[in-house]
Amino acid sequence: MAIIEVRNLNVTYRVLMNRTSSMKELFRDLLKRKIRVINYVALQDVSFTVDKGEVVAILGRNGAGKSTLLKVLAGVLPPTKGTSKVDGKIAPMIELGAGFHPEMTGAENVLFYSALMGRDVKRVKSRTADIGEWAGVSDHMDFPLRTFSSGMVARLAFATATDEQAEVLLVDEVLSVGDADFQAKSRARMNSLISSGAAVVLVSHDMNAVRTLATRAVWLENGNVKMIGNPAEVVAAYEAN
Amino acid sequence: MKYAQLIRLLVGRELTLRYKRSAIGIGWTLLNPVLTSFVLWVVFSFVFASRLPGTQQYAPYLMAGILLNTFFSQGVTISAESIASNGPVLTKVYVPPQVFPISTALAGLVNFFIGMIPLAIVCYISGQPLAWTAPFVLVVGVCLALLTAGIGLTLSIMYIRFDDMRNIVTVLLMILMYFTPVFYPISILSPRLQSIIQMNPLTSYLDVFRWAFSNNASATSGDWIFMLSTSLLSICIGTVVFKKFWPRTVAML
Numbered sequence: 001m002a003i004i005e006v007r008n009l010n011v012t013y014r015v016l017m018n019r020t021s022s023m024k025e026l027f028r029d030l031l032k033r034k035i036r037v038i039n040y041v042a043l044q045d046v047s048f049t050v051d052k053g054e055v056v057a058i059l060g061r062n063g064a065g066k067s068t069l070l071k072v073l074a075g076v077l078p079p080t081k082g083t084s085k086v087d088g089k090i091a092p093m094i095e096l097g098a099g100f101h102p103e104m105t106g107a108e109n110v111l112f113y114s115a116l117m118g119r120d121v122k123r124v125k126s127r128t129a130d131i132g133e134w135a136g137v138s139d140h141m142d143f144p145l146r147t148f149s150s151g152m153v154a155r156l157a158f159a160t161a162t163d164e165q166a167e168v169l170l171v172d173e174v175l176s177v178g179d180a181d182f183q184a185k186s187r188a189r190m191n192s193l194i195s196s197g198a199a200v201v202l203v204s205h206d207m208n209a210v211r212t213l214a215t216r217a218v219w220l221e222n223g224n225v226k227m228i229g230n231p232a233e234v235v236a237a238y239e240a241n
Numbered sequence: 242m243k244y245a246q247l248i249r250l251l252v253g254r255e256l257t258l259r260y261k262r263s264a265i266g267i268g269w270t271l272l273n274p275v276l277t278s279f280v281l282w283v284v285f286s287f288v289f290a291s292r293l294p295g296t297q298q299y300a301p302y303l304m305a306g307i308l309l310n311t312f313f314s315q316g317v318t319i320s321a322e323s324i325a326s327n328g329p330v331l332t333k334v335y336v337p338p339q340v341f342p343i344s345t346a347l348a349g350l351v352n353f354f355i356g357m358i359p360l361a362i363v364c365y366i367s368g369q370p371l372a373w374t375a376p377f378v379l380v381v382g383v384c385l386a387l388l389t390a391g392i393g394l395t396l397s398i399m400y401i402r403f404d405d406m407r408n409i410v411t412v413l414l415m416i417l418m419y420f421t422p423v424f425y426p427i428s429i430l431s432p433r434l435q436s437i438i439q440m441n442p443l444t445s446y447l448d449v450f451r452w453a454f455s456n457n458a459s460a461t462s463g464d465w466i467f468m469l470s471t472s473l474l475s476i477c478i479g480t481v482v483f484k485k486f487w488p489r490t491v492a493m494l
Contacts (some may be wrong), residue, residue: 013492022405050412053352075335078488092334099330104254112254115247116334 003167004050004073008082011068011223012127025075042068044223045082050168054079055200057214059238064220066203070094070170072202080229089166091117096157102146103118106137109145110160119164127163135159136182151178162189169193207235244337247494248344254350255319274311274356278304278363285424293426295353295456296445298367301360305451306423312385314414316398320393321410328494338491339483342397346390350382357454364455383474384472385446391475394483401490421447441473 017040021067027093034138043065050056071077072084074092074097098110099116107128113120132141140148149157154177160167169190190213194200204210210217210231217234219227227234259271282303320342324331327341357378361371399406399478421443427435438444445467451458 014489023403023409024405026403071332074333076332077491090335090478094333095329098333101254101258103258108254112250115244115250116336118243118247118336121246121250 001102001116002049002051002200003087006049006073006083007047007070008086009043009046009069009079010041010081011065011072011077012080013040016041017201029141041223043072043220046220046223046225048081048225048228050195050199050201052199053099054216055194055211055214057210057217058220059062059199059210060220061215063222065183065223066220067172068223069220070172070201070203072196073168073170077230088166089118090163090168090170091164091166093158093161093169096161096177097153097188098147100157103144105144106132106156108147110141110156111223113157113160114163117161124163129163131159132156134163143157154178155182162186162193165193165196166198167177169198171200171202171204173206203205207239211235244340247336248347251340251344252351254282256351256479269357270352270355274304274308274365275359275432277311278307278442281307282423284443289425289429293379294428297426298364298369300367300441301369301426301450301455301457302366302426304360304363304453305457306421306447308353309381309385309443309450310423311356311448312349312353313389314418316346316386316389317392317396317414318347318410320345320389321400322398322409323393324397324408325494326481327402327469331491332494338487339394339465342393342479343390346386349389349462350386353385360454362458369455369457372452372454372456374453374456378450381446381450381453381468384468388442388446391472391477391479394476394479396481398486398490401493416444417441425448442467445471 018124027133036197046065046069048056058069060066070092073086074090074094075086078109098114104112110128110198111121112149113122115121128141129138131137135152135158136153137148137156138212142154145153171190171231177183190200202210202214213233215227218225219234219238227237256270259268260266265268265272278300279481282300285303286299293299293302323341325337327338330336331338364371396406396410420438420441422438427438427444430438445460445464448458448460448464449468452460
């Protein structure tokens, strides 16, 4: 059963040529008709599905549309044309810790981040200590986040994001969090999330990770799907390119 | 409501974070209006105190004005900025973006109510009892929160599109303050100027607030109507504008 279904997805950004960010200039240019709006096509006719327990890797150069695709899947960016249907709870693991605030304590940040993801705050409250322990920052949970090292922040964010079973994981290069021990631990947790039925979309430049983790790969180029299929084959073609 | 918990957390964060590193923490919420009012009172009481009509007292008059004006201008500035400053989150996790400006307006409302504690003390010192109409300040607060949230929602879109909007808003807010009888009695102005000042909705909010809290001004039914209608209009316009322009704006974050 497909948990993620993307059909003929198109995303177009409207870009103002000689883009002005000041109103004065905008009025001036509008009067002189110097403004042109061009449509920048970020994604064109992208279709794929992700089933339960599947890991789909998205490959492509910078600017190929990978981040745009993740934003659409996360429900942040509306598609210009086509549809993107995601069934179930999403755990976005894109730039972990984006919702963290340096002046709030570790425990407060865990609560806040969970609330952002739409989780039940009461349930998370009882889990906070466990989350801190899993991330290896138990002693620091009552201190402001600015006293954490960047590795600690990343670990806490990963622990929070993966604390509840989600149907969909959106992963953007976060498999390399922390030291070797923690990496092994986080990989094990990812695997258990996947085996208990999560659908994963993974964006990575790490071809080894793609080959070992993914069950399917999608190669994006300039917003178009160039190739889709077996990860080993797609990676080989991508690297030959 | 799924995001009620998030709004509660955001309001709490807004209230505590600003003074997190200070010694008396949230005590500044009490102290700030007192200090600002005191300074202005020292400066202006010679000029304006004797010009107030009837039994009105200058100290509570001024402080009520400052409380309300702070709520409005701070609420507008912070809620307009809230979308841009939470951009990194909004492009990663799906959250209804409106919760940020709305939480800011609610935090302003809480600050407004906290500020009424010193205001009540100042009323008492200047020999003025609280009026029986005091509960009506709740209506004023809610209306002002709606007005602030509505303007904040509209501005937050413009802040993302135009960088110089911030500077324009700062200047506009300052002009607006002088067009609101915050520290001067409206009766000292010429009739022509008075009619201009009356067109400012904040004047009505302030009249109702001063009247309700300690009967320190007169409020007409016109003030009530003006207050209620502008707050509803503002939140409606804000919501519609935000809904319409957000899909295109989020791509710019």
